[in-house]
Amino acid sequence: MEKISVIIDGKTLHAVKDRCVLQVARENGIYIPSLCYNSEVESSGGSCRVCLVEAHQGGRMRLVTSCNYPVRAGLEVKTDTPLVRRIRRGVLELLLARVPDSEVIREMAAREGVTEVRFRRDEGENERYKCIACALCTHVCAEVVGVHAIAMTERGADKKPATPYHKPSEVCIGCGACAYACPTGAITMKETDGVRRIWGKDFPMVRCSVCGAPHIPEAQVDWIVKRTGKDRAFFDKCPDHR
Amino acid sequence: MVEVSVFDRIIERYERSEESLLAILQDFQREFHYVPEEGIRRLSEVLRVPESKIYAMGTFYKALSLTPRGRHVVKVCTGTACHLKGAPQILEALERELGVKRNGTTEDGEYTLECVNCVGACAMAPVTLVDEEYHGQTRASKVMDIIRKRTEE
Numbered sequence: 001m002e003k004i005s006v007i008i009d010g011k012t013l014h015a016v017k018d019r020c021v022l023q024v025a026r027e028n029g030i031y032i033p034s035l036c037y038n039s040e041v042e043s044s045g046g047s048c049r050v051c052l053v054e055a056h057q058g059g060r061m062r063l064v065t066s067c068n069y070p071v072r073a074g075l076e077v078k079t080d081t082p083l084v085r086r087i088r089r090g091v092l093e094l095l096l097a098r099v100p101d102s103e104v105i106r107e108m109a110a111r112e113g114v115t116e117v118r119f120r121r122d123e124g125e126n127e128r129y130k131c132i133a134c135a136l137c138t139h140v141c142a143e144v145v146g147v148h149a150i151a152m153t154e155r156g157a158d159k160k161p162a163t164p165y166h167k168p169s170e171v172c173i174g175c176g177a178c179a180y181a182c183p184t185g186a187i188t189m190k191e192t193d194g195v196r197r198i199w200g201k202d203f204p205m206v207r208c209s210v211c212g213a214p215h216i217p218e219a220q221v222d223w224i225v226k227r228t229g230k231d232r233a234f235f236d237k238c239p240d241h242r
Numbered sequence: 243m244v245e246v247s248v249f250d251r252i253i254e255r256y257e258r259s260e261e262s263l264l265a266i267l268q269d270f271q272r273e274f275h276y277v278p279e280e281g282i283r284r285l286s287e288v289l290r291v292p293e294s295k296i297y298a299m300g301t302f303y304k305a306l307s308l309t310p311r312g313r314h315v316v317k318v319c320t321g322t323a324c325h326l327k328g329a330p331q332i333l334e335a336l337e338r339e340l341g342v343k344r345n346g347t348t349e350d351g352e353y354t355l356e357c358v359n360c361v362g363a364c365a366m367a368p369v370t371l372v373d374e375e376y377h378g379q380t381r382a383s384k385v386m387d388i389i390r391k392r393t394e395e
Contacts, residue, residue: 138294142292148292148293148294148295149294150294151292151294151295151297151298152298153297153298153301153302154301154302155301155302163294164282164293164294164296164297165279165297165308169294170293171292171293171294
């Protein structure tokens with residue numbers, strides 16, 4: 001791994017070449033707000049536009065999304081200039097107009113001084129009330145979990161993650177990784193009496209043989225056993241009692 | 243319900259790769275006037291592409307429809323030039339004449355009425371397409387004549 005040095009907010013930092021600016025900033029304790037990027041998910045990022053920064057290189061400056069902009073020798077990044085703050089406020093204002101019910105967006109916008117929007121607020125259908133259509137959930141489902149239960153459907157303002165025909169998915173394992181990864185809490189996952197409900201489908205849970213707590217959907221155990229050959233008995237107990 | 247073999251005959255015309263997806267979906271659209279759910283399922287099995295991915299494609303492209311469309315598709319251009327030349331009136335008149343709302347299909351499955359944004363023939367505005375055939379300088383009555391003639395054929 002080739003190491004290079006870059007400057008972020010005046011600090012000279014050593015970083016692995018081609019790692020993204022956001023990752024390098026985080027590793028060095030520099031905060032850049034972001035929503036749709038997850039370092040564990042290969043194709044995440046580049047969608048929410050919240051992590052915009054100034055990238056100075058070769059005497060030119062460009063506004064780039066730090067989550068998918070690679071660090072190279074000679075790069076200088078500024079994360080907190082008046083321009084960056086102004087554009088970021090604009091992005092957050094648009095996001096707030098789209099998902100006024102999302103606490104995450106409200107808080108992030110408020111931190112940047114955005115509490116009101118000049119645009120018509122989105123009264124969207126419930127299923128995407130908090131969804132900013134960043135597609136992180138679908139990337140997680142496809143790349144990390146590997147089941148492809150959901151995908152981004154429709155386009156433009158109607159774009160949203162969904163199972164085929166909005167019906168209970170035949171391949172979903174109820175793992176909840178999409179809900180966990182969602183930056184705005186837009187995916188509802190509920191558990192009642194040992195049954196988990198997500199994407200309109202019910203998943204009976206395995207109960208821990210020690211404490212009786214439901215801890216993993218049966219369908220997820222089936223998937224893990226099939227994919228990895230792991231001993232099914234491993235899942236008899238919850239993580240606390242293994 | 244369409245037989246699986248009907249889908250297979252179309253799928254067989256193409257290479258078994260993900261790149262064939264759109265061409266096959268277009269063929270489904272031509273054959274059935276929409277992309278049937280069973281067709282997407284069969285395609286997913288044969289090409290080994292996740293169903294969610296194919297469904298997403300179906301919702302993305304305007305040329306593909308996931309709900310049955312009429313035997314004849316009437317598209318009223320509502321782009322800027324056509325709008326100024328009276329497309330909204332044409333659309334309203336057709337809705338009245340066919341007894342169906344925009345983006346709807348008549349109960350007898352004969353007609354689907356759609357509005358589209360610019361078909362690239364602004365000089366002919368207002369433009370209406372009847373089964374992919376372009377008609378320029380149209381009025382609602384003229385479009386109805388064309389539609390009636392089509393149906394008789």
